[in-house]
Amino acid sequence: MKVLSLNFLTCAVKACKSTSGSYPLHPKDAELVEDDLEINLDLLLNVMTRIDWTALSTTATELGFPSLPAQAPTKEELEGDEKMIKDLHHLLMETQMMEGKLVCGNCGHEYAVREGIANFLLPAHLV
Amino acid sequence: MSRPEDTLSADVHYDDTEARKYTTSSRIQNIQASMTHRALELLDLPSASLILDVGCGSGLSGEILSSLSPEEGGPHVWIGMDVSASMLDVALQRDVEGDLLLADIGQGVPFRAGTFDAAISISAIQWLCNAESSETSPAGRLSRFFNGLYASLKRGGRAVCQFYPKNDEQKKMITGAAVKAGFGAGLLEDDPDTKNAKLYLVLTVGAAVVGGKSGDITGVVQGMEGVDVLDGRNRGKSGSGEIKKGSKQWIVKKKEQMERKGKVVKATSKYTGRKRRIAF
Numbered sequence: 001m002k003v004l005s006l007n008f009l010t011c012a013v014k015a016c017k018s019t020s021g022s023y024p025l026h027p028k029d030a031e032l033v034e035d036d037l038e039i040n041l042d043l044l045l046n047v048m049t050r051i052d053w054t055a056l057s058t059t060a061t062e063l064g065f066p067s068l069p070a071q072a073p074t075k076e077e078l079e080g081d082e083k084m085i086k087d088l089h090h091l092l093m094e095t096q097m098m099e100g101k102l103v104c105g106n107c108g109h110e111y112a113v114r115e116g117i118a119n120f121l122l123p124a125h126l127v
Numbered sequence: 128m129s130r131p132e133d134t135l136s137a138d139v140h141y142d143d144t145e146a147r148k149y150t151t152s153s154r155i156q157n158i159q160a161s162m163t164h165r166a167l168e169l170l171d172l173p174s175a176s177l178i179l180d181v182g183c184g185s186g187l188s189g190e191i192l193s194s195l196s197p198e199e200g201g202p203h204v205w206i207g208m209d210v211s212a213s214m215l216d217v218a219l220q221r222d223v224e225g226d227l228l229l230a231d232i233g234q235g236v237p238f239r240a241g242t243f244d245a246a247i248s249i250s251a252i253q254w255l256c257n258a259e260s261s262e263t264s265p266a267g268r269l270s271r272f273f274n275g276l277y278a279s280l281k282r283g284g285r286a287v288c289q290f291y292p293k294n295d296e297q298k299k300m301i302t303g304a305a306v307k308a309g310f311g312a313g314l315l316e317d318d319p320d321t322k323n324a325k326l327y328l329v330l331t332v333g334a335a336v337v338g339g340k341s342g343d344i345t346g347v348v349q350g351m352e353g354v355d356v357l358d359g360r361n362r363g364k365s366g367s368g369e370i371k372k373g374s375k376q377w378i379v380k381k382k383e384q385m386e387r388k389g390k391v392v393k394a395t396s397k398y399t400g401r402k403r404r405i406a407f
Binding site: 009010043046047118122 | 197
């Protein structure tokens with residue numbers, strides 16, 4: 001599970017839909033794996049506009065990465081900055097969460113992650 | 128044609144053997160590939176995008192998404208959802224590039240608003256029409272799915288869902304649920320009235336006009352070869368607006384209405400709605 005996906009996932013429990021605490025999900029006991037992928041600049045630029053930078057900073061800190069700059073880079077800044085592209089690509093695409101749990105900040109529901117697959121199946125009373 | 132969705136739920140039907148059979152069958156692989164290419168054509172993505180694969184199974188369609196060359200607008204990054212753990216297991220062994228989620232689409236789509244550029248679904252959503260427990264109904268599952276999907280797509284985004292409806296009723300139920308969720312919905316049928324008929328539900332989010340084309344399916348297929356557009360949206364309106372009050376047509380319509388309500392209505396004859404002869 002890429003860090004990119006973690007930036008988009010929210011708690012699936014019905015009661016959490018309307019609360020702000022359900023996003024982002026907090027990784028717990030995470031085991032990370034690093035892949036080697038080619039940089040896809042088009043996609044990175046495309047996705048950057050949609051990334052929630054505060055949530056990404058939180059996730060990055062919780063996963064033990066050095067803290068990110070306070071402001072998200074703009075498109076122009078990013079296009080000119082080779083190192084920034086590389087760093088973001090490494091964090092968003094190449095870092096994968098293989099094992100652990102994703103915890104909702106609101107209801108505390110734990111979604112297990114095994115072999116990189118998060119289990120979002122819910123018992124019927126929570127749907 | 129066998130319909131496994133009539134007998135079992137998706138996670139039970141696709142056990143280890145079924146999942147392997149499904150993925151290794153070259154016939155299924157071919158059909159899936161051609162349907163994925165067709166869906167991509169309908170999505171018409173300009174550049175590398177983030178795509179949701181609904182009911183990704185073993186990643187047969189996802190593989191195509193990540194293998195597109197930059198000239199074809201790829202390679203896309205995708206996130207797949209599926210309810211069958213065995214299918215996902217096969218996907219892991221095949222080492223697909225997208226992220227996988229074990230999730231039931233009938234329980235909603237657990238992504239925040241505006242996440243995806245597009246969504247694709249190959250032979251999956253007909254499974255929503257079968258609810259196997261008393262707690263859920265097909266209508267409820269469909270509405271949760273389409274509401275979740277609508278929210279998770281960005282404005283101007285599109286979703287293409289290929290599915291196998293059992294009958295017209297199911298077709299109506301699925302499109303109805305999509306329209307209710309707010310989508311602009313249309314159906315595209317390839318090879319109609321043959322054994323290989325394939326039905327694609329094309330869903331659009333927001334954006335009435337995109338680049339001079341209308342935002343719904345008629346805009347999507349504009350410029351495509353061999354597509355006949357049958358627009359049934361205005362048919363009902365123009366019919367009822369022209370009936371003049373007091374005319375024979377109007378009387379017959381009213382009688383039909385009353386009959387439907389269970390009232391006793393006199394039979395319609397050639398004298399119905401006729402003027403009486405002037406007595407003097």
